Amino acid sequence: MGPTIDAVLADDLAKVSTASVTAQLIKRGMRTRAISNIAPVNPDTPRLFGVAHTLRYIPMREDLATGARMAAPDHPQRRTIETAAPGSVIVVDTHGADVSGTFGDILIARMRVRGLAGVVSDGPMRDVAELRRMAFPVFARGNAAPPSYASMLAVDAQVPVSCGGVAVFPGDVVLGDADGVVVIPPELATDVVRDALEQDRLEAFIRRRVEAGASIIGTYPPTDETRAAYQSWLKSQG
């Protein structure tokens, strides 16, 4: 069985911001863990988290990229959808494809029924009118009517891939919100997310101060004095 997300981490991932997670990752030397310029197809489902299950495409070759070939049970795209563990996020490397839809409504509906957590593709989606009505987090770059095999060929799954220029390994912890998607090495996830959540709490306090008129200087980044005030406030909140 692959890596999993324990209950504590899941609780934290349900609340933490990708913005703070990226800041915590930079503190640990990782500047390249965020996929930007990507958006939830359904704006009502902007939060996504789970364990990465990767799928890899290369550009199509005309004799191999046909609808008929997709019927084979071991076709990497179909196999991925049917075998990824519940709670997984399917992360797709389209190798730059921008004229084909990675998935359409039927495949996404199947992922949802299977209990997957969501999908992240660096290419477009199709049937987007349908996807906008589905309560399932799908992050993608734009829309395209043609099926994937118009320009793409699925070649394997559960290998390291590039998604939106970011290295993604099977088992990485994936978190998405309105700012995009961040990919966390699993051995760092608990620490990074816990610290990011604490950063979110501190920044909520800072924002309140700023909205009350505080200068950024001394407040953000916080001086020891500001941090002390935050601690008092935290205590006062119980």
Add this chain to the structure above:
Amino acid sequence: MGPTIDAVLADDLAKVSTASVTAQLIKRGMRTRAISNIAPVNPDTPRLFGVAHTLRYIPMREDLATGARMAAPDHPQRRTIETAAPGSVIVVDTHGADVSGTFGDILIARMRVRGLAGVVSDGPMRDVAELRRMAFPVFARGNAAPPSYASMLAVDAQVPVSCGGVAVFPGDVVLGDADGVVVIPPELATDVVRDALEQDRLEAFIRRRVEAGASIIGTYPPTDETRAAYQSWLKSQG
């Protein structure tokens, strides 16, 4: 007179998805008929169909690209708007322009009054706040304040053009929905659209099955058994 869309085809175009149309075109050897990464300016008017009436721009030359020149009645842009047959879709080749608005609210208002079906441009639109309030399908790539002549020069109309990297001929059948715009050779349109509509019906059935828990394997693409079940269901629907 140019090519037209008969009543049967029009009925079908009013219902069919661009996603299925592209799949049917690929079956006929055409992988390059879809304009992606294009969106309706007014999200409430995402459906568009009609016969292509093309308009072609090249980059501007400073002495020719002035507002005054647009007053000439034979200016290609103005002539196109006044002479395109009702039901036409104006398809614009901006040759990569991204800093000028192809059309603004007055020209679009005139198209609507004249009974045109809509507009597709691979460049931006201007007056987009107004266009978002108009019940008229306009597909474009982004927004730009400057008038077209800031960077573009209209040179002719009703010639073969490139729109979004797709070859478009006058008389092609144009269909747009939330997934983008597909351009169908007129001699194929009736067959392609009929088969695509049938595909849409079959896929609606498949999606229902998938939502009820069916595996994709055997269902999508459908085996003979699934197809037989679909036929029974179709009959049961009358």
Add this chain to the structure above:
Amino acid sequence: MGPTIDAVLADDLAKVSTASVTAQLIKRGMRTRAISNIAPVNPDTPRLFGVAHTLRYIPMREDLATGARMAAPDHPQRRTIETAAPGSVIVVDTHGADVSGTFGDILIARMRVRGLAGVVSDGPMRDVAELRRMAFPVFARGNAAPPSYASMLAVDAQVPVSCGGVAVFPGDVVLGDADGVVVIPPELATDVVRDALEQDRLEAFIRRRVEAGASIIGTYPPTDETRAAYQSWLKSQG
């Protein structure tokens, strides 16, 4: 003290369209004053105007681009936010950055408290879910979770910059609406905006005529006859 916007100009800027302003600037020989493909993060605050206060970034260098350095009171980003005159628009040259958020919710909240008019960046923003809820005009290109220092280094402020490929000088008059952002040399602003407002009025009249069935030929651009009709109509309106 820097350049300011007088009450008459402010009144006009509150009503005029960027589309007409660009047309008036082209009449004065300036085709390159509009930033396109940029959008308000909060679609409910699509209007922005004020005097440009510029901020300049270069790509990061690993040893200099750390969160800790941001605490220095003379850090260009922080100093800009704390010292820009109320009514200013912060205009940011990100030098092509697309993987870092230019600003997040705390810094934007501070700008709002300080009475700045808004922000224009040719890079992404972060904390966009928060920004979409704030009544403050922020124009940007997309979203990104990482903090600015993930890939960018603030180096100076109040120098001439490029924003979205457009030259912007401190003191330029900045106007934004749904079509994008236009940057007006201050010495031209009063004239250009007044003429653009008059153009907006004339075009509203023309659009009414077009919606009533008038051909574009003779109406847009208007002949002397159309202009006379407009003058009568203007008078009739008081």
Add this chain to the structure above:
Amino acid sequence: MGPTIDAVLADDLAKVSTASVTAQLIKRGMRTRAISNIAPVNPDTPRLFGVAHTLRYIPMREDLATGARMAAPDHPQRRTIETAAPGSVIVVDTHGADVSGTFGDILIARMRVRGLAGVVSDGPMRDVAELRRMAFPVFARGNAAPPSYASMLAVDAQVPVSCGGVAVFPGDVVLGDADGVVVIPPELATDVVRDALEQDRLEAFIRRRVEAGASIIGTYPPTDETRAAYQSWLKSQG
């Protein structure tokens, strides 16, 4: 018959630099007349001039873009090669194609036999090993093995086109050297080229001064004093 180049203009074009021609065009309000990032395929034939004969491509459509169709005598590509007037420069709008060769060695050999002046394409060439051995000026962007119909469809000729983002009209005067290709409106050509040649002479004098140790200040751009010295020197040269 189309526009031609008289003997005086031809003499000047054989000597003048594209660099000075662009400077003279900017003085006349035209900043957009130069195709950059283009290079002679055969570095030994870097000079090209003649009258533009345009050829226009759009992206291919699979059923139309076949080698067999090229046999038709009225195919725009073939007709252009056989009918362009001797002395013409074939200027090709590939509409962004980068995976097909615009022309190969046989077609270029035919152009040479027919007395054409050269070719400018904003796409790649094929058979470049052969072209590098031919004494014929071919300006292009890179190399590609596939024939044009792999991704392009020739649709017409002798219409206004875009080449490398520059508007080119049939009859424009085309000049190429190691800096790229400049496209001159025919009515300006005699004046622009004469003034550019004079500028070349002046700059040769200035460069000699600079190489002898003169500061740029006062020399380039030249003050009245430097211009007087130039005039004396000119006279001294006879």
Add this chain to the structure above:
Amino acid sequence: MGPTIDAVLADDLAKVSTASVTAQLIKRGMRTRAISNIAPVNPDTPRLFGVAHTLRYIPMREDLATGARMAAPDHPQRRTIETAAPGSVIVVDTHGADVSGTFGDILIARMRVRGLAGVVSDGPMRDVAELRRMAFPVFARGNAAPPSYASMLAVDAQVPVSCGGVAVFPGDVVLGDADGVVVIPPELATDVVRDALEQDRLEAFIRRRVEAGASIIGTYPPTDETRAAYQSWLKSQG
């Protein structure tokens, strides 16, 4: 053991042009087999052929992309160089990397000693001054000083990859010349290359005719009459 190239095919590959091979592939329905805008680093070694041995990179992750990791004997890059069969062409998918050198002079020297046929990368090379002096065909896109691990991470080998937007499978027949690199499915190679060689011969005859003054019409593409003349000429050559 993997696929090989027999003596007859090798003889043909040593003479045939990529231009004709792409034309023969298009006849068999494959328009997407050529990597363009790629060049031999050493212009004196522009011919390359052999069987594809693929190597795949993704973008780096800071903790994994270090020089030290390259010492591991099973590092995919090192293993590929040491184990690829003599006669292989290493085909590299850099996933768009343009700031790191794929290989430098030591690794290329090792490939040469091992009897590999050459290298094709869609990214840059480093130590290019050295590579220009080595009698070994290396096709790449530009130059970059940093080692591969500055931005890339080797993840596996002998899997299907994308090189320059072209699908490449281990065992594909690779052919490079001055026009770029073409990738041939092995089951088609003998036929395609034989027909391409025949096309090269016919086109040499056609070019001679064209240089002697023949019109393209009737000659290229050849009519039956031209083909008959070619057959006579062939016979006369013995």
Add this chain to the structure above:
Amino acid sequence: MGPTIDAVLADDLAKVSTASVTAQLIKRGMRTRAISNIAPVNPDTPRLFGVAHTLRYIPMREDLATGARMAAPDHPQRRTIETAAPGSVIVVDTHGADVSGTFGDILIARMRVRGLAGVVSDGPMRDVAELRRMAFPVFARGNAAPPSYASMLAVDAQVPVSCGGVAVFPGDVVLGDADGVVVIPPELATDVVRDALEQDRLEAFIRRRVEAGASIIGTYPPTDETRAAYQSWLKSQG
């Protein structure tokens, strides 16, 4: 006076490779110090080193970007050329300009007379036929005929800039060879260059071993044994 290069460092810079310098910089945490896809205009002068003197452009504004304005003695471009210290490398931030030549032959001739070390621009050069004949290192991206003011405006000098996406500070040590240009923080230069030179020596030894048949495994990166053999060899060389 600005930073300088002492005699020892200069001696080393005259021999060291950019490839090894980038590897040493990565060891010190800096992956982003190399400008790739840049080439010497004159291939016979591929080595360049000196102290960075920066020059910054933004996109032009039509009323400010004229040839006449360049006559002002305090124009940043002219002032830079006349005042940069002998031995400096002028490093130019063109802010993405690709249609104007950064400098032409007269300005480059003046730099040479003044004893500057060379020029690096991330935009094109003009008068490249002349520059190819001058014994002066000029690194640029392509060629363009128009003068800089066709699309660019010089705004200041000796400020931090971006060149080719790399942060460059006045006083940085700049080194260029056939692989591109690397920019070294001055406080690291002596150590980095010394270690890189040692790396070059070691790699020359390794390459000799590899050419003699050694496997890369154990040789590159070198094991302790290989390093010992290198030390013996070094000693044997005196």
